[in-house]
Amino acid sequence: MKRRPFLAAALAAAALLPARASAAPGLLLGVDDDSLKWYAHTSSLLSIYRTLDLGAVRVTVDWPADASARTELQRVATAGRSIRVVLAVTGSADAPPLDAVARNDYCGYTASILRRYPWIHDVAIWTEPNSSAFWKPHAGAAAAYEALLATCWDALHAAQPAANVIATSAPHARPGDWYAALGKAYRASGRTQPIFDTVGHNAYPDTSAEPPAARHAHAIDEGDLDRLVRALRKAFGVVPPIWYLEDGFQSSGGPPLYSGVETDRRPVSEDVQAAQLAAAVRLAYCQPGVTGFFNFELRDDASLAGWQSGLLRPDWSPKPAFAAYLQAIAAARAGELDCAP
Numbered sequence: 475m476k477r478r479p480f481l482a483a484a485l486a487a488a489a490l491l492p493a494r495a496s497a498a499p500g501l502l503l504g505v506d507d508d509s510l511k512w513y514a515h516t517s518s519l520l521s522i523y524r525t526l527d528l529g530a531v532r533v534t535v536d537w538p539a540d541a542s543a544r545t546e547l548q549r550v551a552t553a554g555r556s557i558r559v560v561l562a563v564t565g566s567a568d569a570p571p572l573d574a575v576a577r578n579d580y581c582g583y584t585a586s587i588l589r590r591y592p593w594i595h596d597v598a599i600w601t602e603p604n605s606s607a608f609w610k611p612h613a614g615a616a617a618a619y620e621a622l623l624a625t626c627w628d629a630l631h632a633a634q635p636a637a638n639v640i641a642t643s644a645p646h647a648r649p650g651d652w653y654a655a656l657g658k659a660y661r662a663s664g665r666t667q668p669i670f671d672t673v674g675h676n677a678y679p680d681t682s683a684e685p686p687a688a689r690h691a692h693a694i695d696e697g698d699l700d701r702l703v704r705a706l707r708k709a710f711g712v713v714p715p716i717w718y719l720e721d722g723f724q725s726s727g728g729p730p731l732y733s734g735v736e737t738d739r740r741p742v743s744e745d746v747q748a749a750q751l752a753a754a755v756r757l758a759y760c761q762p763g764v765t766g767f768f769n770f771e772l773r774d775d776a777s778l779a780g781w782q783s784g785l786l787r788p789d790w791s792p793k794p795a796f797a798a799y800l801q802a803i804a805a806a807r808a809g810e811l812d813c814a815p
Contacts, residue, residue, distance in 0.1 A: 500806055500809065501758060501765060501767060502530055502717070502766040503528060503530075503755065503766075503806060504528050504529050504558075504560070504766070505523075505526075505528060505531055505769050505771065505785070506531075506532045506719075506768050506769070507533065507771055507772035507773075508533055508771075509773065510531060510549065510550050510553055511546035511547070511550050512546070513549070516549055516552065519553070519772075520553060520557065522772070522786075523557050525800070526785075526796070526800050526803060527800070527804065527807070528557065528803070530557065530558035530559070530596070530766075530768070531553075531557055531558070531559060531560070532559075532562055532598070532768055533550050533559060533561060533562070534561075534562045534563075534564055534601070535550075535561050535562065535564070535587070537564065537565040537580055537583060538583075539583065551590075551594060554593055554594050559594050560597075560598060560640070560719075561594060561596065561597050561598065562600075562601060562642070562719075563580070563583075563584050563587075563597060563598070563599065564601040564608070565580075565600075567607060567608045568610050570600065570610070570615075570618070571618075571622050572618050577621060577622050577626075580625075580626070581622070581625045581626040581629040584597055584599075584626060584629070584630060585626075585629040585630050585633040586633075588633045588637060589633045592634060595634065595638050596637075596638040596640065597626075597630060597637065597638070597639060598674050599622060599640060599641060600619070600642060601642055602643060602644035602647070603619045603643070604616075604644055604647045604648070605644040605646075605647040606647075607644075616655035616658075616659055619656065620656050620659035620660050620663065620669060621659075621663075623641055623670050624660075624663065624665055624667075627667065627668060627669050627670060639668075639670045639672070640670065640671070640717070641656075641672070641673055641674065642674045642719060643674070643676065644676055645675070645676055645677055645678055645693050645694050645695050646680070646693045649702065649705070650705040653705040653706055653709045653710075654708065654709055656709060657708070657709025657710050670714065671715075672714055672716070672717055672766075673706065673714055673715070673716045674717050674719035675694070675702060675717070676719055676720040676721070677696045677718040677721045677754075678695065678720065678721060678722065678770075679696075679723070680693065680695075681738060681740035682722075682724040682725070682738050682740060682742050682747065682750065683742050684740075685697075686750065686754040687753075687757055696718065696721070696754060696757050699716070699763075699764065703763060715766070716763050716765065717764070717766030717767070717768070718758055718764065718767045719768050720770040721769060721770060722751075722769055722770040722771065722783025723742060723746075723747045723750040723751060723783055724738040724742070724783045725742055725743060725747040725783070725793065726742065726743065727778070727782055727787075731774075731776065731789055732774070732776060732782070732788065733778065734777045734779050735778055735779065741782065744794050747793070747794070747795050748793070748797070749798070751795050751799055752799075752802050754767070755767055755799070755802040756802070759806050759811045760811065760813035769783070771783060771784045772785055772786060773785070773786040773787070774786065774787055774793075775788070776788040785799055
C-alpha cells in the first residue's frame, strides 16, 4: 500500500523520543483512529500505539455491515489482542434504529461481535445521538436512544458479562437537557436494570484556541464537568464513569501537506496544539469521575475540510503534539501530574 512508507517514517521519528515503560493503570488514555480498520497490515500502527504507550484505541464500526465490514472488523479484532479496542457502532444519521426490529438488529449485530471476539469489551452505542447531525429525525430522539441503550445493554451483557456499554453525547447540543430527557424516558419505561455503564462524552472546545477549562452556558466541554455530573445524577441518581471519548485541538496547515479551506474558526499553531492537548490531559486526570480521555485523531486529514487535531501530519511525520501526548501519558501513568490549582 502506497501510504505504508509514511508509517515507517513516523516510527523512525518517534524512536528519537524517550522510551517509556508501562506504569500502573490510571486515567485511560487513547486515540480515535480508524486507520486500524483500513490497513491490511496493522503492525506499523500497533508500533506507534506502543511508542505512545496508549491504553486504548477507538474505532468506528458501520451498521448495517457492508461488504468490507467483515475484513475491517477482523483487522481491528486481531489488533485487539495487543491493545484495548473500543468499538463505536454507528450508522447513517438518516436511519438510526428507531423501532424494535431495527434495535434488535443493531444490538444483535453488536452482541455477535462480542461473542466472536470475547477479548473486546467496550462498545459505544451510536455517535452523538443528541445532535441532529448524527440522529434524524431529532424529535423523540432521547426516548428512542433510551430504548436502544436498554436493548443493547441486555444483549451485550448476555453475550459478555464484562461488557462496557457506552452512552455517547456531543458537547454543543445541550447535553444537560439531553440527559434530563434520557432520564425521563428511563423512568417512564419502568426499567430497573441499567441502560449503560459508561458515559462517552465528546468534549471538543468551541474553537481550538479555547482553553480546555473554559466554561460555557449551554455546551458541556471539559471545563463544565460539574454540570454534566449534576445532569447525570439528577437523571439517573448515580454518576457512572465518564470518558472524554473524543477531544482535540486543530492546528493550522498549508501546502504541500494540506489543501482546501479551514473549518475551525481559530486553529492554532502546532506548538499551541501540543500545549492545549497537554493541558486537556492534565485537566481530565485531575477531575473526579473522569476515567478516560481519547485524542481525536491519530493523523491529520490532508483536506482542511476534515480534522487537523492529530498527533501526526498527513505524511505520518510527528507533530509536537506527539511528544506532548507521549509525555502526558507517561506522567499520568506514573501519577506525576500536578493537580494543584
